[in-house]
Amino acid sequence: DGGITQSPKYLFRKEGQNVTLSCEQNLNHDAMYWYRQDPGQGLRLIYYSQIVNDFQKGDIAEGYSVSREKKESFPLTVTSAQKNPTAFYLCASSLSTVTYEQYFGPGTRLTVT
Amino acid sequence: AQSVTQLGSHVSVSEGALVLLRCNYSSSVPPYLFWYVQYPNQGLQLLLKYTTGATLVKGINGFEAEFKKSETSFHLTKPSAHMSDAAEYFCAVSDRETSGSRLTFGEGTQLTVNP
Numbered sequence: 001d002g003g004i005t006q007s008p009k010y011l012f013r014k015e016g017q018n019v020t021l022s023c024e025q026n027l028n029h030d031a032m033y034w035y036r037q038d039p040g041q042g043l044r045l046i047y048y049s050q051i052v053n054d055f056q057k058g059d060i061a062e063g064y065s066v067s068r069e070k071k072e073s074f075p076l077t078v079t080s081a082q083k084n085p086t087a088f089y090l091c092a093s094s095l096s097t098v099t100y101e102q103y104f105g106p107g108t109r110l111t112v113t
Numbered sequence: 114a115q116s117v118t119q120l121g122s123h124v125s126v127s128e129g130a131l132v133l134l135r136c137n138y139s140s141s142v143p144p145y146l147f148w149y150v151q152y153p154n155q156g157l158q159l160l161l162k163y164t165t166g167a168t169l170v171k172g173i174n175g176f177e178a179e180f181k182k183s184e185t186s187f188h189l190t191k192p193s194a195h196m197s198d199a200a201e202y203f204c205a206v207s208d209r210e211t212s213g214s215r216l217t218f219g220e221g222t223q224l225t226v227n228p
Contacts, residue, residue, distance in 0.1 A: 004156075031214050040122065042203060042220040043157075050214060058215075090156055094214055100145045100164075100207040102216060104156035 002027045004105035006091050011110045013085075021076045021108045023091035029103070030096045032074035036060060037088040037107075046089075049074055078110065085112045115140040115206045119219035127227050132176075132191040134222045136204030139185060146187040147205040147216065148178055157203060163187065174198070199226045 004025045013019045025032065031050045035043040045058030049068040063082025068074050074093075078085045088109050092102040120135040138144055145164050149157040161172025168180040174197075178189045187204060204219040 006156075033215075040220060043218040045215060048215065088154075092157075096214070098214070100214055100216065101147070101159060101162055104149075104158070106156045107154070109154070 004091055004093055004103060006089075006105040006108050008108060009106065011108055013110070013112050015112055016080045017112075018080055019078050019085075019110065019112075021078065021089055021091075021110070023074045023076065023105060025072055025074075025091075025093045025103075025105075027093055027095075027103065028071070029093035030071070031094045032068065033092040033094075033102065034058075034064070034066065034074070034076045035090045035092065037090060043090065046076065078112075085110060115144065115217050117204050117206050117217055117219035119202075119204050119222050121222055122220065123223045123225065125225040125227060126194045128196055129193050132189070132194045132198065132224065134189040134202050134204075134224065136178075136187045136189065136219060137185055138187060138204070138206045140206055143182075145207045146178075146180060147207075148172065148176070148187075148189050149203045149205060149218075150174075151201045151203065151221075153200075160189070160202075194224075194226045196226050196228065199224055 007022045033048040034046040047066040049055035065077045090107045091105040094102045116139045118137045147162045148160040151157045161170045163170045163180045171177045176191045201221045205216040
């Protein structure tokens, strides 16, 4: 089955620790995205990548970092510099930069205490 | 820059009643428009999309939406609500020219279906 996988589903960390969220897709999509979701705020774009070895900041990139070394993988690191990291994180992909339909993974809920 | 406004963060209907979720957008060029649905603790699933052509778009689970350029709207409707429709719904827009493949999402509308 083709799709997007995110692991783990739930993640708990202590304040001050960096944590990396996994996102893998086997849809052969060029573009990948990371969103953060907080109650009542919709989805906010953190980073996106339109091609391997290239990525751009979204609207709320501060405190986050990404890499895109392989087409199918786009991991997100939440650093200790992120002031309020507890949130639901969603990864998405789209076929290309001219195909705007995005497909979403199941999400990772990160809790930092 | 494009933006999306969803009127009503919470909508409640009775089972069998009409569902109407409102979405207005702003975009400098003809947009691509999307509706997504999210069930608790899950990712988003595409319900329907408008790109070009027919302005009335049919999607999955009996939903449809109409693109009205003069009103800059893309409201989502379903003639008869089912209990399984209870979820959060997001409208999204891409203006294609200025943002590449980025989408801008509304803040979401939580739909409750009462028995």
